[in-house]
Amino acid sequence: PYRPQTNGKIERFHRTMADGWAFTKHYNSESARRAALPAWLHHYNHHRPHTAIGKVPPISRLNNLPGHYT
Template sequence: MTDNALAYRRSHAFRTAVTDIGGHQRFTRAYRPQTNGKAERFNRTLAEEWAYAQPFTNSHERTAALPGFLHNYNHHRAHSALNGQPPITRLNNFAGH
């Protein structure tokens, strides 16, 4: 999820990168700072719990650690906004993995 900046809206490279990792482009609602706050909070979590949580020798090491962080974040990490449940539990087809 990104804000509505033209860099995200009109960038074919960004859209391709998101699609290549199996993602879907989602944008915050215009004039809705609460939604943008969610995106900003996720960016802060990424910085604190992944990008700078430990020293990496190089960017390749950091990139290699991202899938594991995202799996933990989405499948195992308790989220206070979800009553202590991970985001995966919000999916309609969640089978309890």
């Protein structure tokens, strides 16, 4: 925490959330916006390719998922 690298990463994630989930479409209420968050997070972590890690989703980097122990 409090390092420029860390702060930049979280600020970029906040921007990605704003652009991809929070303000992309009109929600009728804040509860509707919150209800849409789990689906967006699933897409972000499981399906959206990230250029910084070789155009694969972040979930592909985990090796300690339940049922995937070696």
